[in-house]
Amino acid sequence: MIDLRSDTVTKPTPEMKEFMFNAEVxxxxxxxxxxxxxxEKYAADMFGMEAALFxxxxxxxxxxxxxxxxxxxxxxxxxxxxxxxKYEGGGIASNSGASVQLLDGDRGVLSASEIExxxxxxxxxxxxxxxxxxxxxxxxxGGNCYDLETIKEIRKIxxxxxxxxHLDGARLFNAIVAKxxxxxxxxxxxxxxxICLSKGLGSPVGSLLLGxxxxxxxxxxxxxxFGGGMRQAGYIAAAGLFALKNNISRLDEDxxxxxxxxxxxxxxxxxxxxxxxxxxxxxxxxKENINVNDYLNKLKENNILALGTGGQRIRFxxxxxxxxxxxxxxxxxx
Numbered sequence: 001m002i003d004l005r006s007d008t009v010t011k012p013t014p015e016m017k018e019f020m021f022n023a024e025v026x027x028x029x030x031x032x033x034x035x036x037x038x039x040e041k042y043a044a045d046m047f048g049m050e051a052a053l054f055x056x057x058x059x060x061x062x063x064x065x066x067x068x069x070x071x072x073x074x075x076x077x078x079x080x081x082x083x084x085x086k087y088e089g090g091g092i093a094s095n096s097g098a099s100v101q102l103l104d105g106d107r108g109v110l111s112a113s114e115i116e117x118x119x120x121x122x123x124x125x126x127x128x129x130x131x132x133x134x135x136x137x138x139x140x141x142g143g144n145c146y147d148l149e150t151i152k153e154i155r156k157i158x159x160x161x162x163x164x165x166h167l168d169g170a171r172l173f174n175a176i177v178a179k180x181x182x183x184x185x186x187x188x189x190x191x192x193x194x195i196c197l198s199k200g201l202g203s204p205v206g207s208l209l210l211g212x213x214x215x216x217x218x219x220x221x222x223x224x225x226f227g228g229g230m231r232q233a234g235y236i237a238a239a240g241l242f243a244l245k246n247n248i249s250r251l252d253e254d255x256x257x258x259x260x261x262x263x264x265x266x267x268x269x270x271x272x273x274x275x276x277x278x279x280x281x282x283x284x285x286x287k288e289n290i291n292v293n294d295y296l297n298k299l300k301e302n303n304i305l306a307l308g309t310g311g312q313r314i315r316f317x318x319x320x321x322x323x324x325x326x327x328x329x330x331x332x333x334x
Contacts, residue, residue: 001303001304001305002303002304002305002322002326002329002330003305003321003322004304004305004306004307004315004316004317004318004322004330005305005306005307005315005317006199006307006317006319007171007199007200007254007280007317007318007319008198008199009319009321010198010199010200010202010319010320010321011202011204011321012202012203012204012239013202013320015242015246016202016203016239016242016243016246019238019239019241019242020235020236020238020239020242021235022238023035023234023235023237023238024234025232025233025234025235026232026234027231027232028054028229028230028231028232028233028234029224029229029230029231033231033232033233033234033237034234035234035235035237035238035241036054036233036234036237038237038241039052039054039208039237039238039240039241039244040052040053040054040208042241042244042245043195043208043210043244044210046183046184046187046244047183047184047186047187047193047210048183048184048187048188049187049193049210049211049212050211050212050213050216051210051211051212051213051215051216051217052208052209052210052211052216053208053209053210053216053219053220053223054206054207054208054230054233054237054240055206055207055208055209055223055228056205056206056207056228056230057205057206057207058083058168058170058194058196058207059083059087059088059089059091060207060223060226060228061194061195061207061208061209062083062084062088062091062133062166062168062194063084063088063091063092063095063096063226064209064219064222064223064226064228065166065192065194065209065211065219066084066091066092066095066096066098066131066133066166067095067096067222068192068215068218068219068222069130069131069164069166069191069192070096070098070130070131071097071130072096072097072098073097073098073099073127073128074096074098074099074127074128074129074130074131075098075099075100075101075120075126075127075128075129075130075131076092076098076099076100076101076130076131076132076133077100077101077103077110077115077118077119077129077131077132077133077163078100078101078102078103078132078133078134078135079102079103079104079105079108079110079134079135079138079141080102080103080104080105081108081139081140081141082108082133082135082168083135083139083168083170084133084135084168085100085102086140095226098127098131099127101118101120101129103115103118105138105141106141107138107141107142107144107275107276108135108138108139108140108141108144109138109141109144109145109146109150110132110134110154111150111153111154112150112153112154112156112157115132115154115157115158116157116161119161119163129161129163130163130164131163131164131165131166132154132158132163132164132165132166133166133167133168134146134151134154134165134166134167134168135167135168135170136151136167136168136169136171136172136175136186137171137172137174137175137178137278137279137281139170139171139281140283140309142275142276142277142278142281142282142283143171143174143258143277143278143279143280143281143282143317144276144277144278144279145174145175145178145179145278145279146175146179147179148179148181148185151186151189152189155189155190164191164192165189165190165191165192166190166191166192166193166194167186167190167192167193167194168194169186169193169194169195169196170194170195170196170199170207171196171199171200171279171280171281172186172193172195172196173195173200173201173248173251174200174251174254174255174279174280175279176248177248177249177251177252177255177279178252178255178278178279187210191211191212191215192209192210192211192215193209193210193211194207194208194209194210195207195208195210197239197240197243197244199319200247200251200254200280200319200320201240201243201244201247201248202243202247202319202320202321203236203239203240203242203243204236204239205236205239206236206237206239206240208240247320250320251279251280253320254279254280254318254319254320254322255278255279255280255318257280257318257322257324257327258277258279258280258281258282258316258318259277260327260331261282261316261318261327261330261331261334262274262277262282263331264330264331264332264334265282265284265334268334269287270286270287270290270295271284271285271286271287272284272285272286272287272288272312273285280317280318280319281315281316281317282315282316282317283309283313283314283315284313284314284316285311285312285313285314286312286313286314287312288312290312292308292311292312292314293308295314296308296314299333302333303329304329304330304333316330
């Protein structure tokens, strides 16, 4: 079965499993797991940031960051379909007691001027704007990416208004490969960054939160309160370390694969339109006379799994478990 539902479905390679099997472990809550300590240092150094914290999921790293950056009654600015708002179980409200200001952006990419207009006046009637959250790549923007200049402009606005800037970098390495900027470029612009190890990088589980030593000290306490303190988790941390060292440069293959699939979609009589692509995600809309569930079932009959996202829209995501031969098969079926 060719699974295009998400890049979260990747499975560890034999080489990654061997690396995991040989990991040294200890009690991470005591700070004594050498594999986790190595992973955290490696990631922090990669981004030019002071420290990192290993967590079970990107939802946890995002929600920890929001809680550290805010107090109840504050307001967070983000894209209206941002993962931190739409797909994290209402965590901004339940974990941090914060309000949210939702923006449209350009397919989810926010501008500095749009953000500045959304900042609340210093008035007792309003929540206090304290945090801006960006997502790069933007999942529901079609996997599109921020330009470095746009990020720099947004950081200037945040500094001007004394706001914190957090990045949900669940697919950040896809953006880094596609746009040609570096991890250190990102590390110098954000107060905190969440990176996922279990999507395109192929690790079975885990995300990292990056920031200053003071920020990560606070984040570690919140992780414990959230139930995220792990013990001998070095086995899964080792998978993340292997992923960072071996699976970033190959992301370009996934981007090339999606381009080939897009050509097939554009030549399909069933497809009304295809959103622009930049990385490993494509959204497309079926024509009105095509039933989405019938289309998805037909794909499944041909050994392809995909995800309907509402209305006539379907999402395909390529990843390291989708080979060139599979892409040819997908194109033929489409």
